[in-house]
Amino acid sequence: MAMLPKNLPRPEDCQGAQALWYDRKKYVIINFMVQNPKDVEVDIQDTFIVLSCKDVDDNSVYNHIYFYDKVIKFDSQVKVHDRSIHILIRKAKENVAWPRLQKEADLKPNWMAVDFDNWRDWENEEDEGMAEYEQYFDMIQDMGNKKEGPPAMDDLDDLSD
Numbered sequence: 001m002a003m004l005p006k007n008l009p010r011p012e013d014c015q016g017a018q019a020l021w022y023d024r025k026k027y028v029i030i031n032f033m034v035q036n037p038k039d040v041e042v043d044i045q046d047t048f049i050v051l052s053c054k055d056v057d058d059n060s061v062y063n064h065i066y067f068y069d070k071v072i073k074f075d076s077q078v079k080v081h082d083r084s085i086h087i088l089i090r091k092a093k094e095n096v097a098w099p100r101l102q103k104e105a106d107l108k109p110n111w112m113a114v115d116f117d118n119w120r121d122w123e124n125e126e127d128e129g130m131a132e133y134e135q136y137f138d139m140i141q142d143m144g145n146k147k148e149g150p151p152a153m154d155d156l157d158d159l160s161d
Helices: 122-145 154-160
Strands: 018-023 027-033 038-044 048-054 060-066 071-080 084-091 112-114
Touching: 027 060, 038 071, 038 084, 048 084
Parallel strands: 018 112
Antiparallel strands: 018 027, 027 084, 038 048, 048 060, 071 084
């Protein structure tokens, strides 16, 4: 069953919700800041997302973002909270960092910002872990190469006091 776009029309008198986003290895996470959102509709496609809802004062809220890269629309989640709409979107290409959320580098809307509280530079995480692993492996190998036998642990008796 193919999911067709909901074709959410842009209301005449609307505003964009403040959006905070951050990048992970497999996902892009967007939090649209809307006070007591109602009538929430979210259309996630391979190349864009549309959010339409009403806020606590019955104002129309509408956001349309063309993604930096393709996403997997079927593996995305939307959770509506009291003060935000949390959207988890699966990237089509895992382990590829997104330098920005939107496709056009020069068209950053004033309602969009990076969520620095949740941002992590994950690109080098595995490399750092691999360096630690190699260092540990070398240390174990060095211990194995020495013909002295295991270290004496007779000083541990002092710890039982």
